[in-house]
Amino acid sequence: MKFAKQLETESKDIPTEWRPYLIQYKKLKKLITKVADEIEKHGVSVTMLHNYLDGATYQDSLPLDLTGPVESPNMKAQVQYYFAGDVPNIRPCIRFTYEGSKKEVTELLSNFIGNQKKRTLDSSSNESTMLKPPLEYQQSQNNIDFYSMTMTHTDANKVNTYDDDSELGEIAIINQNDMYEHHRRRTSTAKIIRDLKEMMVDKGEPKIEHNDEVHTVVVELEEDDAFFYMLMTELQNAARHQHKTSDRVEADIDALKKRMVIVASPDQKSDMYVWRHIFSLYMDAQIFQGKVESDRSMRSVQKTKTQMLWFTRQLDEEKLVSKLKNRASKSALQQFMALNAELITIRHCQALNQTAMTKILKKHDKRSGLNASVNFPDFVDFDKFFMPTLTKLLCAAMIENLTTIIPQPDDYACPVCMDVSWKPIRLVCDHVFCVRCLIKAQKKNITSCPMCRHPTAVQTASALNLDASLQRFLLLYFPKEIKQKKIENEREQAIEDFEAITGRSYSPEQLARMARGNNRNCRIM
Structure with a gap:
């Protein structure tokens, strides 16, 4: 397909207000x-x-x-x-x-x-x-x-x-x-x-x-x-339209951030957990940029649209929109999706204009015999017009300002058990572990930090190392995870006490059978 026809076809996917540019x-x-x-x-x-x-x-x-x-x-x-x-x-x-x-x-x-x-x-x-x-x-x-x-x-x-x-x-x-x-x-x-x-x-x-x-x-x-x-x-x-749009998008991101602080606050526990799941899917989609170590490049326009479609389908399949109880939350989600669509449009227009520029200069050189494609881009400094980092900066601003409003459990997980670090113990090397994993390490006479190998970090840890402020933060934002963590800690402590009384050790398979057996209904009564 010739580029003129391709440009005409792709321009139909762009909002009307962007086509004149x-x-x-x-x-x-x-x-x-x-x-x-x-x-x-x-x-x-x-x-x-x-x-x-x-x-x-x-x-x-x-x-x-x-x-x-x-x-x-x-x-x-x-x-x-x-x-x-x-x-x-x-x-x-x-x-x-x-x-x-x-x-x-x-x-x-x-x-x-x-x-x-x-x-x-x-x-x-x-x-x-x-x-x-x-x-x-x-x-x-x-x-x-x-x-x-x-x-x-x-x-x-x-x-x-x-x-x-x-x-x-x-x-x-x-x-x-x-x-x-x-x-x-x-x-x-x-x-x-x-x-x-x-x-x-x-x-x-x-x-x-x-x-x-x-x-x-x-x-x-x-x-x-x-x-x-x-x-x-x-x-x-x-370029003038891009500058105006980028300023407007930045203002919209700030406005949405203020709304998200209210609708996704710990006071709205049901909506807070839905928003956490939405942002988790959004980060997994990697719509605009890869987040893994092996791939942190910016996505192409086609890849961006594909990932955005996947994210939208996940929201529909898990019915996350209907799970939002607050009307303000649903309105905020619509604004969030509109911002992503705006960023995709900016990226698409940039790509089309940059390709059109390259194609037209090559056509100019071929027909005229001149070499404008060699010196014109550097002479006018294309980066000032196309702003290749604009989309990247706007995406980073949205991720930094929106997704960080609701903390994710992975960001506060214990490096050993990978669960939320309930009753967090901060070692002298500044690494944080849950109290249960630290007690196990001390019982096994482990003295060094598992993360940085500080020689006496685990050995010298005590109740004085409890991070009280972090504990209050976790209790505020992760009430369900902490409740589950308490149940697991109590179960492990009960197993240790049972083994100490009976003098026997039980494998995980035996413990699993015992747990299933305790759930059976009594047949005598």
Whole structure:
């Protein structure tokens, strides 16, 4: 499937309010055709530009000092494609550096630049030459000649790439008008400056001479300028919308956190346990990022949607929504699900725009022979527009602010028995164990900590090591787990007392049979 069709299909899965901020891939493709036509009209082939620019890196394409002379004629490439100006007002340029003694280069540039007078004379006799608009000379300095490709009145009218039925609506019209105004101001200003220079300095068009001196010609591409102006406008609109959305999502996370503190408080024991199970499933789903040691990477958009679907199905299968007794809890769950959907949308739009950017730049390079895909991403600093860490930061904020409101039993489990550390004993090494496991360790003459191997941590532990504040916290948030822990501790203590009285040891299987036997009904009565 072609990317244009894929983009159109996937955009249907995105909310309507987000669609205007997707890069208009089809519109940009139309401008690429004009860029290629502009270059070919001046006698430069795509193959020639590919040969000169192939393999160039971003450092090779950085704009050189255009105010000073070229120091060395032994340059790696005689053609350089780069961007001038500051973001977002950038100007694509082609820089030709040549020696006057090389006839093939001077002939190529003669064809590219042409003779203004000859073209004017020919245009009166042959209308076909109007298809090749001449280059407008701007200035010369230190053997560097500056030109810009002119846009005829017909070409200027063709700059409009938006249809009347465009999905962008008013936004598209505003951007379109801005583009017209941008080119009108630039063309008018450049013309005034050139007229003033011609009035002040009597200097004609520079001629390419056949000598050994190194010359440089810099050409600004008007149609390429229109392409990148539209592209920068699309990027700015998308980045601006991303910033607004991220600020709103952060505010929604803070608001939901305040609601969760109330609806999932220990005072609402039934809802608290349901919320704990919901967040446990949410963490197991690993929707946006892996949490295991072997995989902590961000999920792809498709994987994110799959995991979110699994999480939703688990909620339905276990009927957790209906188990929430408080109406405010159900409303908070709806807001929680909406926040996750918002994060998925942000991630999806980022992925589509980034892919569209890569595809359109490759298409631009293929059709025009230039190498914008090499230097444009670094020149404009894509991270400022796509913000690759945005989704990761928002997901981390949601997990940190929401899932930590309700503590999980695993976070307060004894490292030995893996149950809640009831009557927690904090050793001198700061590790916490339940009192039952610590007593067993002391009976077995274990002196060192099982976690860090502190030599006397277990041996010196006593009732003074009881963490009273942690015990109150566990009693508040884990009443069911502590009740079960007390039953198990009492059962173990009863078995030890029974073994001490009878002098016999019982295996776990024997104890299990004894427990089953005690549950049988009496047959005598």
